[in-house]
Amino acid sequence: MAYHIDLENFKGPLDLLLHLIKQHEMDIYDIPIAEITAQYLAALDTMKSLNLEIAGEFLVMASTLLHIKSRLLLPSREAADNDEEEVDPREELVHRLLEYQKYKEAAQSLERLPLLGRDVFVRQIADEAMAGNDDGELQPVPLFELVEALRRLLQEPPPPPVHEVARERLSVAERARQVLELLSRRPQLPFLDVVGLGCDRELLIVTFLAVLELAKLGLVRILQGQHHAAIWLHAVEQRPAAAAIPVDEAFGYC
Amino acid sequence: MKLLDTAELKTLIEALLFAAPGPVRAGQLAAALHPDLPPARVSAVVELLAEEYRQTRRGFVLQELAEGYQLRTRPEHAEYIRRLHHSRPVRLSRAALETLAIIAYRQPVTRADVDYLRGVDSGAVMKTLLDRHLVRMVGRKDLPGRPVLYGTGPEFLEFFGLRSLAELPSLPEFNELPPDLLEAVESLSTAAGEAFADQDGKSQG
Structure with missing residues (x-):
């Protein structure tokens, strides 16, 4: 028979056993041990055939099942010797x-339940707003902070792998134009949103370079409210700005 | 300064809750408003406000939590807010939820208790829960090795929107169990927890 072993779904041997008991409509209070042991071992075999590493806990449970099965098969010594009440060897497992x-x-x-951050939200009050030492003035971002921001973005775990078919050729000039396009709609954008936009590392680095080039060309300014505060990209009024972006070769990125 | 009337108190409390960085207790609100204002009066006005929000079906509700009052959005609006934030919903894995359930309902418990109940090692999950402050160490058990006891703290209640642990959904019970077996299982349940310290011996023995 076919087993549908969804790996994500089994959190351990107890979970697998419960699933098998339900699947085969067994009575949990009177588990047919021989049958469940066979089903359980078959499930482990399936996992093995799928080249899955079987966690030790699953093997411990297999040995527990076999042990219970053997105890059920053998006449109980204690029961024969004295009239102490016989304990069903399955009892602990059932429990x-x-x-x-x-x-x-x-x-x-x-x-x-309504979870905070998933179903219900509260107002986000920035620390700076509460600290009251923010005079609202923006100041240039030191280079190290910019690099630190890039480092933090690169440290974030990459998104789950997507199987790529065609490789996209990323262009710094093209990306710079896209960033300017974004900035033409809004006068300022959070640096993290622009550079970190849920993208892969290559795109992230190209975007970072594009932002640096734009700053060098004087087309954007990179500012923050205070040290270690959020970094913002500001559009510099100059139109048509996109025309000022040279091709990749001129940047030297080829 | 004379004591404030109810209408005034309502707008002031609304303002304080709106600007508060976290849940605020009635006592804190009272202290910020007037030195002679009794917290019970604040609680009463908060109740009026909460009722008003309910009746006018506002986009937020005034909720009482373990740590005080807080304005929170309605669960049915979650999707829109996430879209605005461009954020993925906060998630807890099934393993984390199971572990959290065991700790919340049985606290204080040791790692060994949790591992025994789940049938798997819970180390990594416990670390995540500790890092997210949903679980905390609450003491040590008087057993050899003095194992750490875990429980939940105020962040747990805040995360799940509860006033106290008494508000947790009730646990399903062994009510379908035949009475004779139930008795046996209960006597075993205490023994089993202790026996788990000797897990290896059990599986072989």
């Missing part, structure tokens, strides 16, 4: 499964 299921459901109900 753990029930407990796990309980918290799994609790996790789902937690997720349904």
Whole structure:
């Protein structure tokens, strides 16, 4: 039979067991151990055949299942020797499964609550506004802060890999024109939004270079409210600005 | 300075909540408004404001949280706000939610308790939760090795929009369990937690 093992979905051996019990409509209070053990081992085999590394916890559970199965098969020594009440070897497993299921459901109900930053939002008050030492004047950004901002952007984990087919040729001049285009609509833009716009590293670096070139050409100014505050790109009134951008060769980026 | 009337208090409290960087307690509001203003009066006016917002269906609600009052947007508006912020929603993985649920409902608990209940190692998830201040260390258990006990703090309540842990959704119970088995399971549940310290021995033994 076909197994649909969705890796993302199994958070551990208990989760897998619960899934198998539900899938095969077993009674959780009276688990057919031989059957569940077979299903569980088959699931592990499937994972193995998919070349997945099987976490140690899954193997521990496999041995627990086999152990329970063997205890059920063998006559209990204690039960034969004395009349102490015999404990079902499955009991601890049932208990753990029930407990796990309980918290799994609790996790789902937690997720349904209105979460701050996902469902509900509060006003964002910038620290500078509260500190009251901001005179509103903008000042030039020191080079090191600009480089630091780039470093921070580069440190952000790259977005999940996308399988590329064609390679796009990125041009600094082209990107510079796009940045100017953005600035023609709004007089100022946050540096991080322009440079870090959810893009890949190559585009990020090309954009960073484009912004530097624009600043060098005097077409944009890079300013911030105070040291370590957000960096802004300001358009410099000069039209038609785009005409002033040379081709890539003139920048020396080829 | 004479005591403020209700209408005045309403606009002032609205202003303070609007400009507040986080939840504000009635006492803090009262102290900012007038030295003789009793916090209970502030609470009463806050209630009036909250009711007014509800009745006029504003874009925000005045919510009471563990740490005080806060203006928050409505959940049904989330998508628009995220679009404005260009932000991806805050996410918690299923593993993180499970771990958080165990800690929230059973606190104080040790890492070993959490690992036992989940059946997997929770180290990485715990670190994420600690980093995000959703979980914190609350003490040490009187056991060999003095394991750290974890619990939730005010940030947890703020994140989930709760006034107290009593507002957590109620846990599903073992109510479908036959009574004789239920008894056995309950006696086992205490033993199991302790036995977990000896996890390796258990799986082999």
